[in-house]
Amino acid sequence: MAAPPRPAYPDPQGTGLRWRALTPADTEAWYGLVRRMAEADRPVWSETREDLAEYLASPDNDPALTTLAGFDGGGTLRAAGRVAAGPGSAVAHTWGGVDPLWRRRGTGSAVYAWQRECQRRRFAAAGTAGGVLRTLAEERNAGHNALLRSAGAAVVRYFTEMTRPLTGPVPDLPLPAGYSFATLDPEDSEPVRLAHNEAFAGHWGSEPRDRRRWAVTGRQPQLKPEWSMSVVETATGRTAAYQLASFDPEYRLQSGYDEGFTDLLGVRPGWRGRGLAQPLLAEAMRRFKAGGMAHAGLGVDTANASGALALYLRMGYAPTVRNLAWDLPLT
Structure with a gap:
């Protein structure tokens, strides 16, 4: 079965970033973005270098098709996203983030819209019906929850x-x-x-x-x-x-x-x-x-x-x- 076509990148004029897929060579830059986000958001848990490297090597979710990375004019990674779904699963899990200095510009919404379209195409190509995009967000992260709500997502479970x-x-x-x-x-x-x-x-x-x-x-x-x-x-x-x-x-x-x-x-x-x-x-x-x-x-x-x-x-x-x-x- 041929891989589903990759959705178009976000409009560079709208976000001010240059977009492409992540590669294993980007692991350190991706981890740097995760750390800058963690310093601002203070999450209970954030990804390690090993977590990111493992995903970029995953045979189930080709990063060339399932990741998105936005770089500024100086080559710094300012936003990234991924989607992941196990074989046969109707649930795709997302991770996405924007550098604290690059927020409130519509960048996060652009990443989530790309994830939605990316996984919609993957489910269609696999013949998967009833697929959903699932995202975890800390309740205290008001911005993250507001983005998901505005995109039409709904809370389906609570974890403590x-x-x-x-x-x-x-x-x-x-x-x-x-x-x-x-x-x-x-x-x-x-x-x-x-x-x-x-x-x-x-x-x-x-x-x-x-x-x-x-x-x-x-x-x-x-x-x-x-x-x-x-x-x-x-x-x-x-x-x-x-x-x-x-x-x-x-x-x-x-x-x-x-x-x-x-x-x-x-x-x-x-x-x-x-x-x-x-x-x-x-x-x-x-x-x-x-x-x-x-x-x-x-x-x-x-x-x-x-x-x-x-x-x-x-x-x-x-x-x-x-x-x-x-x-x-x-x-």
Whole structure:
């Protein structure tokens, strides 16, 4: 199947920028733009160099077709955008940003309009019906949310970042008899991948992770294998639950403290109701604290029917920042 035609670049007379696709050689310039945006917007999380390089090497989303970069007359990257959708998925995720010195000129709207048209063509070429463009925005970023609203997108989900100080004692919550912890080995984590896909089947917005995507997760430089673990049923050796953790050394720049973060936490359906999630969180806290962290953090889908939000509140986590998921129908 031929690739869909690339949509036209934004009008250079309208934005004042010269546009082209991103290439691997632009990784450092793209990261520089991300850092300038982060200094102005103070997000909870922003992309690392490795995240950007990984995307530009992705076999699923050719950057020559799915990225947009706007350079000023001096060759500085002032705006960029990308769209990404897994094979067969009807949801395309976006990232876009404009240099703080280049805002309020219609540049962000031009990037989002290009993303919309780019992914509309990709869905049409793939025969995908009911496709949507999905964008996450921090609730406190008024400009980002206003842009999405004005473009016709609507909020479809809320996610909450939470944190818990580790200055006091960690809850004493041992695993039930017949279970043990196994520290994550990124080179031998296939049982954890399968457990994750089973635990998140049916969760809103979640898609199965194949071996390649899971390998990318294991290569993330912020992943902390020594803080990550699975719960193993000793009688069968089967993985019943798991927790993957990370550390972002730049997080303290906006929070004032170091935080160990639970990226993924899941219990397989057949093992739910056996008291595994709370010991997992308590063990993560112990490892975070031993690693010098002042806080434990995680994120939660506030509409998750599993009761995760209530569990985290009982464990002492408190909300910090709320993120909004915006969807724009493309068909």
